[in-house]
Amino acid sequence: MTRLLLFLAAICTTASSFQVVDNAPNGFTVSVDNVLLLQHTEESPIFFVGKGNLQVTEGSGNFFFEDKVYARLPLFSYKLSQDADSWTVVLTQGDVTATLKLSAGGDKDLELSVVSVSDGYTHYWLRVAAETDEETYGAGEQFSFLNLREKVEYKKNIFPIWINEQVHAAANRDCKSKQS
Numbered sequence: 365m366t367r368l369l370l371f372l373a374a375i376c377t378t379a380s381s382f383q384v385v386d387n388a389p390n391g392f393t394v395s396v397d398n399v400l401l402l403q404h405t406e407e408s409p410i411f412f413v414g415k416g417n418l419q420v421t422e423g424s425g426n427f428f429f430e431d432k433v434y435a436r437l438p439l440f441s442y443k444l445s446q447d448a449d450s451w452t453v454v455l456t457q458g459d460v461t462a463t464l465k466l467s468a469g470g471d472k473d474l475e476l477s478v479v480s481v482s483d484g485y486t487h488y489w490l491r492v493a494a495e496t497d498e499e500t501y502g503a504g505e506q507f508s509f510l511n512l513r514e515k516v517e518y519k520k521n522i523f524p525i526w527i528n529e530q531v532h533a534a535a536n537r538d539c540k541s542k543q544s
Contacts, residue, residue, distance in 0.1 A: 382474040384451050384466065386444050392453075394466060396473050400493045404455075409438040411455050411462055414487035433487060452479075460485070 382396045391405035404410040416433035439455035439462055450467035463479040
């Protein structure tokens with residue numbers, strides 16, 4: 365089973381604890397049941413932010429998008445803080461900041477939430493630890509094929525995940541039609 369599958373499945377399974385280990389100043393790790401999920405170092409940060417121009421059209425439940433990314437910035441520096449049942453991770457580079465929250469509770473082993481990102485950044489990338497020969501399944505609404513690593517276009521292990529709530533898509537269509 366892949367670590368990514370475990371990471372995604374952890375969101376839906378019975379609760380166990382996740383562990384955060386701060387190896388300051390060399391980075392930190394996050395694991396669930398001793399399986400490494402995230403490993404942040406200055407050489408290999410887990411989170412990137414970017415700027416781009418996304419054009420989305422929708423028809424009959426199918427989404428078509430053209431995405432032009434013109435900036436991608438790794439967030440190297442980090443600060444960890446722990447509350448009673450969660451961890452806050454503040455990642456920075458210069459004046460650019462992203463705040464992530466790691467928590468568990470109820471029926472969730474681990475939930476990673478993006479709390480905030482510096483203004484103007486429209487894209488996010490998250491690196492999940494995985495072995496080279498691991499297979500990757502799931503990753504959002506990827507129903508048209510199973511093992512994402514078998515796809516030629518994903519040989520660099522970059523999997524685009526784009527999910528838009530239907531409510532927002534309908535609201536966007538309504539706004540556009542009212543403006544016309």
